[in-house]
Amino acid sequence: MNVANKLQLLYIPATYWNEPTSNFELISKGKQLPKKSSFFILWIPSNQSEKELNEHITDTFPGIPINKLLSCKINLATPNHLSETKKKESSSKKIFNIISHIGKIIPISPATKLLYQLEIIENLDRSRIHYSNSIKTWALLTKLVFELLNKGQFVPVLEPTREKLYNSQWRLILKSQYDSDRFKSILNHSSWSAFCLPINIINENGTMKTNGLWHPSYLYSLFLDSIGDYLIRSTLKKSKFQTFDEFYSSEIKKEVDPDFKLNWDYKFLKTLIKQDNSFQVDEFYESILPTLIQNWTQSALGFQLKYDFTLSLELKYPEEVEEDWPLKISLSTHDGTKSIPLNQLWEGHELKKELFSNNIKGDEQHLEIVLRALGAASKIFPPLKKAFLETIQNEINLTSSEVMEFLKYPKDLLIQSGFNIVLPEVFTLGGKQRLTTRLIIRSKEDTKKKGGLTSVLPSIFDIDSMLDSKWDARIEGKKITEDQFNNLIDSNDPLVNLHGKWILIDQNDVESLRNIKKFQVKNYLDALKLGLIGKVQLQENGAKYDVIVEGELNEIITRIQSIDSFEEIPCPSSFNGKLRVYQEAALKWMGNMTKLNFGLCLADDMGLGKTIQVIAFLLYLKEKYPKNKGSILVVCPTSVLFNWYREIRKFAPNLEVILHHGPNRYKTVSEIPEFLKAHRIFLTSYGTIRNDIDFLESIQFSGIIIDESQNMKNYASQQTQAIYKLKSQYRICLSGTPIENRLLELWSLFNFLNPGLLGTRKEFQDKFILPIERFQNQEAINDLKTIIAPFILRRLKSDRSIIKDLPEKNEIKLTIELTEEQVLLYKDLTEETLLMIDDSTVDNRKKKGLILA
Structure with a gap:
């Protein structure tokens, strides 16, 4: 779907919708928004009608109550050619159009709950919703917020509003390199639709335009801070501040007296947990408090990512062993593509305007930010003071002992504080002069x-x-x-x-x-x-x-790792039919992989003949290894049990097939030899396996085929646990949908096919499920694909190579008249259903069910 018609999500901070540039208007009559409130809006770039917007929202988020959402109009910036361009391309200098868009407002609380629970894994093989880049971006940021809160990565700060008046706030910190990298990854993979707030309005021939957008790093950091603050205060509110009230009981009692001077710690803590976050400096000794708090939190906050630039420290390898080590200091973008030497920062460097645009108000603020960062860095590594003791320098020299000290602990602390550390190439991971193994x-x-x-x-x-x-x-x-x-x-x-x-x-x-x-x-x-x-x-x-x-x-x-390297396997001579080219490829794959005793999953699209391919494979085994011991157990849903029987009889009449189902099936130990006969096929159902597992687990089968293997997606169910107990030389699962909802289903499948390949359930949870489902970690996705790729064969009807090999699709429409008895029954049922729908005593949910039925 074109991005112009895709549903988008955008965070709207109070600082934007309250300023004239936004031209914000609440369409819903009789409603008002608190001036300090921030919210999300759902919108469509093509600016369709409110009715069409509602339809898009219902299709994408069926659980959202459309009738309860407020409608608004708001100015948003869009490029001339709509596409999901990533941040690096979209942030370059260009002119954007400003259009008043219709949007649906989602309050912060339900929005964060929705985004945190949202599954945003891309899987083109499944019929599931594919969200726009902006929805994914805000979902990943929301998940990051909860992760940081769970790890306790937040500090209190005081932000000045006017003389002697401050606002207290909880601010999230990206303490580890891992968290910083995740934020940068989200930043660099987001498209313009996730941060399309214009910084100004330029009237050009009666058309509104802007020459810049809010910087994504600034908007995303505002979101992290405001949502983090909101969630922390909400959590504290639920706990009813019992500890706080008990500890400050005397202060609370005396607070009603206007002449009583409240202690500064009580006032400060109160602003951090109560709704009113204003901190008033009343006494002279309290004036130093904001500075003390800022100095205390500076080392934890480091160089904040919301500025989209950071202080870079680049260590250079000396030309001679006895010489000092140069340390270059510069200001650079987080992706490292642009930088300014520190001593040129105040000399009108062209790049300075781009670095500071859209995220710092006023040219004087950057001086304070950079100097504070240098001060924080020098507290971690004191030799950095050489860079600003007399004049600002962009390079200092370190002795070998200072370099040793730098590499011990300060390097990692500086990285945790948001600074960019660049080591000599020979010291990088895999570098020549680095210990490795x-x-x-x-x-x-x-x-x-x-x-x-x-x-x-x-x-x-x-x-x-x-x-x-x-x-x-x-x-x-x-x-x-x-x-x-x-x-x-x-x-x-x-x-x-x-x-x-x-x-x-x-x-x-x-x-x-x-x-x-x-x-x-x-x-x-x-x-x-x-x-x-x-x-x-x-x-x-x-x-x-x-x-x-x-x-x-x-x-x-x-x-x-390559099916082309496998030995060719011809279609068995006794196969009563003809395999298509892609089916012959599957036969070759199964034949060669089972020689290596690997479990396999044939995951072809429905209708491509998985059953036929397996039957041809079983015939191949009989012809190739006629004396091989043990029978084959085929497990399938009861509904297709007799279909398997008919297909085997039709395409492989030479194979002996027995239905292990019903009251007359084998059940006693004396009948076990019946299962040991070579190439005999036993067809059974999932229910029978569950009931007979104590008997069947004692048998060594030659092979086990599990049809519709998505039925064993719940690893803890009795059915799946029973299948795990079966023993065989090779194992094959068949499923058009090997993963229906969650990655854990993949582990459940492979725990049967190749137990241990994906590790224990906890290892799989830590290494793949959390990084992929929560953060879409590309490295984890690639590793998982690499591991499972040799053991899953997946072809779709839409594949060009498959379409060419399929017969023409024939549709025949047959019109069948109802009998008189059927007409009467249909009429009676319709009238009865309509009466129930009109009945006020019937539950609304039941009425909806009747309509759908």
Whole structure:
């Protein structure tokens, strides 16, 4: 859908809608908004009618009560050509049109609840709502707010409003590099529609235009601060301030006396938890309080991201080992694309206007911001005072001992405070002069076996002991001994002079590398996962190290990553039909992957013949391995049980098929030999599996086929737990929708197919579900795709290669007249339903159900 017709979401701060530029007008009659209130609006760039806007909202958010939302008109800026252009492109200098748009107002409280719970994972294969970039942006920011609050990352501040009067506020802080990077990622991936508030109005030939938008970093930071403050105060209100009231009971009693001088701490804390956030300086000794609080919070706040620029400290490697280290100081954008040397900041540099536009009021404010940042940085690392003791300098020199001190703790504290730290290239992760290591995984012995289906590998459950792994520590690409490695990580100095060169021993690396001795490759599938990703992480948010796979495991990984590398498998001669080209590809995939004893998911679109492809595969196994022991168990919903039976009889009459369903099915131990006959197929239902699991779990099947495997999406259900207990050499799941709602369903599926490949449920939750569902972390998305890609084959009817291979679609319309009896029954039912709809005693929800029925 074109962005012009997509529903958009925009945060409107009180400072915008109260100023003339917004030309804000409340359409809903008899309603008023508090002057200090901020809110969200839903709107459409093509500026359709209110009725059409309502329809878009209902389609996108069915749960929103349209009739309760206030309507408004407000000036918003749009580019000449509407597209979901990302921030980097949209923020360049251009002229925007200003148009008065119709919008629907959503108050902060329900909006934050909606956005926090919103699932915004992109999945083109599923019929689900695809939200606009602006909705995703504000959803990600809302999730970030709750994450920061949950981690306690907020501080109190006092903002001056006029002489001796301040407003207290809770302000969120991005304490870790991980949080800062998430904010920057949201910032850099957002489109103009998420921050399209004009900074001014230019009348050009009777048309309203603007030459700039509110800077996204400024608008997003306002949102973080205002929502964080609102949620903290709401939480405190729910707790009824019991502790506060008890501690300040005497102050509360005396507050009614106008002559009584209240203590400053009581006044300050009161403004932080009550509705009225005004702090009045009444006494001389209280005048120092705002400055003290600002100095106290400055180190925590650091260089705030809302300015879209930061103080950069770039350490340069000395030309000679004995020389000092240059440290360059500049002001740069967060993405590092533009910078100003510090000493040129007050010399009218052209870039200064762009850096400070739309987020700082007045040219004089930037001086205070930068100097405060320098002051905060120098408290963390005192040698930085050299940059501003006499004149402002853009470069200072550090001794080797100062560099060592800088790299110990100040570097990380400065990063946490929002400063940009750039190390010499040789010290960056993977740089030549940085201690690093890699994990090498290899096979202990030749794992190949001969004969039968297991001609390549034994079962994945038996191969664990055949793997060996070790760590290979290196500096400058050269291997070092274990003793040298231990001495380096036990060193307290971040820099070590080794063979006339400085080697960085980063403390973050050391903490991570010390976990090497604890780290173990758990099993074969864990080794496979590490080999597929090619990286290993020893601690949360820590560095990632290369994984090198050697021997047969490396050969297997190379093979399964490309279906083209598989051995060709012709359609079985006894197959009573003809496979299409894409179905032959699936046969080749299943045949080769099951030789490696991997569990598979054939996830073709509905109607592409998953059942036929599996039947051809079962015939191939019978022809290829006629003496292979064990039968095949096919589990499917009861509704398709007899369809499977008919399809097998039709396309593979040579296969023996038995219905394991109903009262006459096998149930006793003496009948177990019936399940051991080669290539015999047992068809059963999910319900039968659940009831017979105590009997069936004792049988070693050759293979298990699970049809409509989305039925086992709930890992905790009795049905899924029963399927987990089944034993077989290979496992195949069939589903047109392997994931219907949440990523946990994928784990439930793979916990059956290849248990351990995605780790434990908690590991999967931490490494993939939280980063992907909450923050759309691209690295986590890519890693998960890389791991599961070899084991899922998914083709859609819309794929060009598939469409060419499908027969023409034929539609035949048949008109059938109702019999007289059917007409009477239909008439009676209609009249009865209409009477119930008109009946005032019937619940409204039930009436809606009757209409839909």
